Amino acid sequence: MRQSKLFTKTTKDAPKEEEAKNAQLLIRAGFINKEMAGVYSYLPLGLKVVRKIENIIRKEMNETLEASEIFMPALHPLENYEKTGRENIDVLFRTKLATGRSLVLGQSHEEVVVPLIKNHLFSYRDLPIYVYQIQNKFRNELRAKSGILRGREFSMKDLYSFHSDEGDLEEYYEKSKKAYKNIFKEVGIGEETFITFADGGTFSKYSHEFQTVTGAGEDIIYICESCRLAVNDEIIDESPKCPECGTKKEDLRKEKSIEVGNIFKLKRRFSDPFDLRYTDENGHEKPVHMGCYGIGVGRLMGAVLEVNSDENGMIWPESIAPFKFHLIAIGEKAEKKAAEIYDKMEEDILYDDRNVGVGEKFADADLIGMPYRVVISEKTMENDSVEIRKRWSKEEKLVKIDKLQSHV
């Protein structure tokens, strides 16, 4: 993309109303726009990151977990929540149809997906079923905070699995952990992210969270380094040790962290209220066992930033960077050559063709944080080369122009 065609602007100063690093950087770089507390627009560069994260998630959902993507509504009838007893949870946004019928804005989709699946699930031959979506959730948080880490409207991937028995659910649940690990590794926070034993909320006694260590987090976890597992502070008193190797609480590493994913064995918590059953091989009706598996997409983007940035700006992992290269030309001759390079590799390059000082271009390249900054000047052209600088290590080297694409 030619940067001159990008309508968003960068700024030197962060708005004073944002304190969270992720929000300051994303707003300064023009990736997002704040509409109100906890509600943000995603602008071209920010949306590119979101789309890349989504596609990484989709790949794991489709391939590893064999799930089918669907898209459910944000408007839900309140009656469904009365069936499950969740009509009074305090994060529910309520609204009404013109006819007076009570609705809620979806904060999760169990109340929609179960009746939906009921129309398609009759026999043991239909099981298992795995469906997921990437959709906006609405939660009337008393306090939105930390930029895009806790919003009132936010994008989330939610997967629901339907099983003939607990054993099958168990197996799939374990498989989901692997898929989740792959996702967090692929977006660049694998090292900082730990499977964490946590409270099950209204769903079940326990659940597993995926917690990414960062000072910006709102949870506290106790990490067992050797097992790469953690225990959430909320249940550490109940089980004050590593669930795997038994290392005691005192020897676990205590850290602040942000929950980027969460998986639950719902079992019959939602299938029973809707009478979701199937007929088994012997003609008997049996209950359906469910699991649900969430990942906050916007939050994940924020978490990546909290982990990867420096005083000059953002540092995007190649897997989710809006572009791989940020191309800057110095001098008229170099501009011509840069345009040629850009034409061949449009998809991978953000080309700064703006008529501004080179200092500003460098500063913006640091702020926007593409993994590789490519500079072409008369000096580098003497060797038919460009200078490549890695955003994260600041390491620089000259590379032949025709080797640029294959080089890194």
Add this chain to the structure above:
RNA sequence: CGGGGCAUGGUGUAACGGCUAACAUGCUCGCUUUGGGAGCGAGUGAUUCUCGGUUCGAAUCCGAGUGCCCCGACCA
């Protein structure tokens, strides 16, 4: 929801109860400049969050409201 803080051009800040609300940045025009937010000049841009009160006079003091941030509680 409890506690604390903040609210002034687009953005970041300044201004004793008293003159036309200042500075930086941004933006526009002209000239110059091109390896780290460059320079000179000329412009542009504000109902000082809202409502009410005190006062001869309010950005400034008082009250209420709203918005935003932080701590806590809450968090499918």
